[in-house]
Amino acid sequence: MADRLAPVCEAIARLLSPHAEVVLHDPATDSVLAIWNPLSKRTVGDPSLLGELDELTPVGTDVYGPYPKSLPDGRRLSSVSAVIRDGEGRPEAVLCVNVDRSAFDAAARILAAFAAPATAQPAALFAGDWTERLNETVADFVRDKGATLDGLSKSDRVELVAELDAAGVFDQRRSVPTVARAMGLSRSAVYQLLALSRKEPADADPA
Amino acid sequence: MADRLAPVCEAIARLLSPHAEVVLHDPATDSVLAIWNPLSKRTVGDPSLLGELDELTPVGTDVYGPYPKSLPDGRRLSSVSAVIRDGEGRPEAVLCVNVDRSAFDAAARILAAFAAPATAQPAALFAGDWTERLNETVADFVRDKGATLDGLSKSDRVELVAELDAAGVFDQRRSVPTVARAMGLSRSAVYQLLALSRKEPADADPA
DNA sequence: ATCCGCCGTGGACAAATTGTCCACGGCGGA
DNA sequence: TCCGCCGTGGACAATTTGTCCACGGCGGAT
Numbered sequence: 001m002a003d004r005l006a007p008v009c010e011a012i013a014r015l016l017s018p019h020a021e022v023v024l025h026d027p028a029t030d031s032v033l034a035i036w037n038p039l040s041k042r043t044v045g046d047p048s049l050l051g052e053l054d055e056l057t058p059v060g061t062d063v064y065g066p067y068p069k070s071l072p073d074g075r076r077l078s079s080v081s082a083v084i085r086d087g088e089g090r091p092e093a094v095l096c097v098n099v100d101r102s103a104f105d106a107a108a109r110i111l112a113a114f115a116a117p118a119t120a121q122p123a124a125l126f127a128g129d130w131t132e133r134l135n136e137t138v139a140d141f142v143r144d145k146g147a148t149l150d151g152l153s154k155s156d157r158v159e160l161v162a163e164l165d166a167a168g169v170f171d172q173r174r175s176v177p178t179v180a181r182a183m184g185l186s187r188s189a190v191y192q193l194l195a196l197s198r199k200e201p202a203d204a205d206p207a
Numbered sequence: 208m209a210d211r212l213a214p215v216c217e218a219i220a221r222l223l224s225p226h227a228e229v230v231l232h233d234p235a236t237d238s239v240l241a242i243w244n245p246l247s248k249r250t251v252g253d254p255s256l257l258g259e260l261d262e263l264t265p266v267g268t269d270v271y272g273p274y275p276k277s278l279p280d281g282r283r284l285s286s287v288s289a290v291i292r293d294g295e296g297r298p299e300a301v302l303c304v305n306v307d308r309s310a311f312d313a314a315a316r317i318l319a320a321f322a323a324p325a326t327a328q329p330a331a332l333f334a335g336d337w338t339e340r341l342n343e344t345v346a347d348f349v350r351d352k353g354a355t356l357d358g359l360s361k362s363d364r365v366e367l368v369a370e371l372d373a374a375g376v377f378d379q380r381r382s383v384p385t386v387a388r389a390m391g392l393s394r395s396a397v398y399q400l401l402a403l404s405r406k407e408p409a410d411a412d413p414a
Numbered sequence: 415a416t417c418c419g420c421c422g423t424g425g426a427c428a429a430a431t432t433g434t435c436c437a438c439g440g441c442g443g444a
Numbered sequence: 445t446c447c448g449c450c451g452t453g454g455a456c457a458a459t460t461t462g463t464c465c466a467c468g469g470c471g472g473a474t
């Protein structure tokens with residue numbers, strides 16, 4: 001089957017080149033079956049890191065995303081995935097397309113900046129629903145750490161709180177209780193983590 | 208002098224057409240001397256509404272902006288202005304270029320949306336510098352009303368506060384004192400306006 | 415098994431902020 | 445001149461924020 005998918009993958013890769021890579025995964029071994037136009041350095045046989053899909057809401061049958069990802073060098077990607085099943089409904093392959101957004105981001109920035117400092121009337125962007133963004137941020141962090149909420153280590157928590165702090169979350173009214181709820185902690189625990197994170201800049205383990 | 212400026216104005220208008228208008232104002236009578244490629248419906252002789260310039264920080268000698276403005280139909284503009292002086296330093300004319308940003312905005316939105324719901328890592332967008340956005344919002348409002356800060360009517364103030372409220376500004380910690388400063392009012396005045404604005408949805412003058 | 419240290423919990427409290435109220439003074443119109 | 449409206453500043457109550465600490469659970473070392 002993977003063979004029959006190959007032309008499709010290559011076609012997509014060519015269409016979007018050089019801004020996208022196409023990866024075919026083997027869900028059984030959780031490894032890369034084939035890759036076209038790699039952006040990341042992965043090659044055939046590398047682990048897939050596909051567990052992530054479990055977390056995501058499929059938008060339709062076996063279709064996931066688009067969802068954001070990042071390359072180690074900081075470039076941002078938009079990704080979609082599709083599960084290919086055999087005649088009996090068993091997953092046979094997972095096809096992922098990762099588009100490098102940086103070129104589009106740059107162009108958008110150029111256009112958006114055209115003769116304009118402009119914030120204008122969309123004042124409605126001040127707060128939006130910061131509570132949702134908070135949850136997202138926490139969820140992302142947890143996912144990145146590959147753990148669950150209560151499986152986080154202390155230093156993980158400090159790190160997360162530091163991130164939220166840097167993001168200005170705590171300038172929001174009533175944020176501490178909300179963060180506490182989002183992290184599944186007590187209010188005081190959050191204050192304690194916050195104190196820690198503000199004490200030591202960004203160390204891992206002091207000797 | 209205005210005559211000698213005409214070719215310049217027309218050239219600029221043609222270069223940017225159909226996305227920009229060029230207006231030549233007479234600061235003495237505060238009216239429109241000439242206009243090329245009008246976006247607004249102003250014609251020669253109309254009042255200029257130029258007092259606004261006093262409020263803005265010039266970026267260089269007699270050069271203002273770019274600053275955002277809006278057309279009655281909602282299109283957003285980016286504007287720059289320049290003061291032309293005679294041999295003795297008296298203002299002789301004011302040249303304004305207003306670029307219709309809507310096309311650029313649209314293009315930017317398309318690019319920005321490319322394959323992306325993306326919240327990604329820019330968590331740093333939570334608060335940004337809401338204080339600056341606050342000032343901008345206030346300044347925009349004042350400019351739109353064509354008045355100065357202390358020239359606002361009571362209902363204007365209520366309206367502005369309502370806008371800020373809707374924008375979620377007051378969910379920000381310590382926002383009331385800051386808003387008070389930005390509006391040149393006392394803290395209690397802001398609370399009073401806020402109470403009013405929350406009482407009546409959006410009426411002008413109840414019978 | 416027991417002890418110890420780490421960590422989070424909850425609650426008590428002090429400090430700060432937020433929201434209300436009101437008397438006073440300026441200002442414009444009848 | 446008198447009146448009504450409006451903002452000011454300050455007093456105060458209500459809430460929220462931040463700190464502290466004793467208690468209890470849990471895992472590792474003894």
